Amino acid sequence: MKKLLLIILILISGRLLAQDEADTTDYETDEVIITATRTEQKLIDIPFSVQRVTQSEWKSSRRMGVNEVLTNIPGLILQPRYGNHDVRVAIRGFGTRSNTGIRGVRILLDGIPESEPDGQTRIEAIDFSAISKIEVAKGNLSSLYTNAPGGVINFMTDKYFPRTFVMSDNEFGEYDLRKNGIKVGLNGGNERFMATYSYQNYRGYRIHSNEYQTRFNTAYENDISAYSKLSIYGYYVNGMLKLPGSLNLKQWNTDDLAANPRDLSRDAKRISNKGRIGITYNTSFGKTKNNFIEFTGYGTIKALQRTAATYRVFTRYGLGSSFRFINKSKIGDRENEFSVGGDMYYQTGPVSEFNNIGGIKGDDLEALSDETLSNVGFYFLDQIPLIKNQLYFLVTGRYDRVITDAKDLIASFKDTSRLFDQFTPKFALNFKVNPRMSIYGSFGFGFDSPANNELDNYPFSSDGGLKMINPDLNPQKSTNFELGYKGEIINKKSNVFTNTFIELTLFQTKLDDAIVPFTVDGDVYYRNAATVDRKGVEFGLNTKIVKGLDFKTAYTYSNFKYDSYTARSVSAKGEITDVDYSGNTEPANPENYFTSELSYTYNFTPLNSVFIRGNSLYCGSMYVNDKNVDSLKTSDYFLTGFQLGADLTVKDFRFLAYAGLNNLFDKKYVAFIQINSDRQEFYESGPRRNFFCGLNVSYIFNK
DSSP: OOOHHHHHHHOOOOOOOOOOEEESOOOOOOTTTOOTTTTTGGGGGSEEEEEEGGGGGTSOOOOOSSSGGGSOOTTEEESTTTTTSOOEEEEETTTOSSSBBOSSSEETTEEOOOOOSSBOOOOOOOOOSSEEEEEEEESSSSSSSOOOEEEEEEHHHHHOOOOOEEEEEOOOOOOOTTEEEEEEEEOOEEEEEEEEEEEEEEEOOOTTTOOEEEEEEEEEEEEEESSEEEEEEEEEEEEEEEEEOOOHHHHHHHHTTTTTHHHHHTTEEEEEEEEEEEEEEEEEEEETTOOOEEEEEEEEEEEEEEESSSSEEEEEEEEEEEEEEEEEEEEEEEEEEEOOOOOOEEEEEEEEEEEEETTEEEEEEEEEEEEEEEEEEEEEEEEEEEETTOOHHHHHEEEEEEEEEOOOOOGGGOOOOEEEEEEEEEEEEEEETTTTEEEEEEEEEEEOOGGGGGGBBOTTTTTTTTBOOOOOOOOEEEEEEEEEEEEEEOOOSSSSSEEEEEEEEEEEEEEEEEEEEEETTEEEEEEEEEEEEEEEEEEEEEEEEETTTTEEEEEEEEEEEEEEEEEEEOOOOOOOOEEHHHHHHHOTSSSEEEEEEEEEEEETTTTEEEEEEEEEEEEEOOOOSSOOOOGOOOOOOOEEEEEEEEEEEEEEEEEEEEEEEESOOOOOEEEEEEEOTTSSSOOOHHHEEEEEEEEEEEOOOOO
């Protein structure tokens, strides 16, 4: 069956549609350059599943969360919370164990990590008005990046625009959604500068889910010479998000838009103040400019507050750097590409814990500690041509050294640290059937160190809960297989299906020492307790049916089972209860996940058009915990929506007006699962039917 599918795909392969907002030229797959794989290669030459999305594809979307921007990407499952930026990102099962933030998928902004050294990520600083394109590299990339067993997503700031402009960006919608901003782009030929400022306010569709965000993003780039470039990036974000919490089944059935009474009484919320500045310099050298070197340095400051049972205050300072060197040289009549690089990220700062009085910080200091996270890693990559212009062998490997250090500033005898290190290789073959079609396969190992919040010690660990860090929790490791196809055909002799792109990926992952949660007297901790077998299929199709009419779809099949798993709970008295969950399905992973979009654009002139888009999403039912209780399992759901608008140019002014309706049939559904809740509070609803609209007005300078 697998061989038959590959033969069919080779016969009917197609084209990838990729457009930039300022340049509507269609780029073919043999021209799309991808950087998220730490080299600059054509899409067709990369033996991984890689996608690139440009801002023209989300210009009329609601743009509150990444789930409204990264649509129709096979293998990428996005589970939103509260209708804002707080979205669970999962690729091939990695990321679903995180009940807050993003885990298992490395997040970059202009190649600089938004992910912390332990792999945890929050992306409230990313303003989609400032982003021009996004690269998604799926599958195990531990051989290139720290804590990236699921893949890498690189958000890239808008730096390339043909002329200087100023733009007013405005969006409105139900639940008191309001976003207003300004974007400025200065093009001086060899120099470019972009800055965005935006303010976003949102009441939220659930009780106690309101938020505000103020964001500033900027980028400066200078072409020092034809072969050297200097880039400077910066951002600052200040915001607050109220947290309504998860509901049990009875609460959800009664009123799925209510807040959890406990979180409401605590005024559960997250307040963020964070900023970053980064500098990148790269140059090509050598007689034929076949050598490339790049250096990046960055600094971060974060002041975070989080209320739950207590009122916690985090202050974090970070310094990081990376470098990469690429050499392209001839071996006989074949060009070989070799790359080597490294990363360093150091983050430290105090954590204070006070009593929480209805969301107000009390005067009682309950805990005071200092947390330090650091990572140093080095990688190499070599792509060797076995058959000239047709068959390539890729070998890459990375050594990572991750250190977590915790000091109790009140009781120093609790101080401790943990070191996690591993070398992870990967091997891949890429066979180019022709310049626009390829079949690839890979085998590699993954390494995922525990996140800092997963390392909390518990009373019945091997050291009796004496130290601050769990001495028993180790990294989870994976063995990964992948077989895929991607290809295109340009049918210039017909007016129907003139461009079609098809991607098919089959994968299998064996996960050892899987990190899973367990409870001790109602509190959640983590341990290595399972081996997991993950099998899946990812399929994507983009096609231009006729002029102006485009169709995109993505389908993901997931079969994720525990090979062996003994779940443990410990009572307050130390009584241990073990239950065998071997053969059960991993929670929060739908077996079937499908998205699609049909769009039509009518151009009055090359610079004036109207458009309409319809979209759909199907998500299969999901278990909410490792026990796999059918009565608690979520129902599958099917959502539809549409957008319409006009993109008009009048002399030097450009107007983009749009409106849309999400969840057209007002479906009640569970969008996010708080997995393995010991209180049975698993369910968080998605938004009901909601309307949104926007108006962007730009003035483009002639000189």
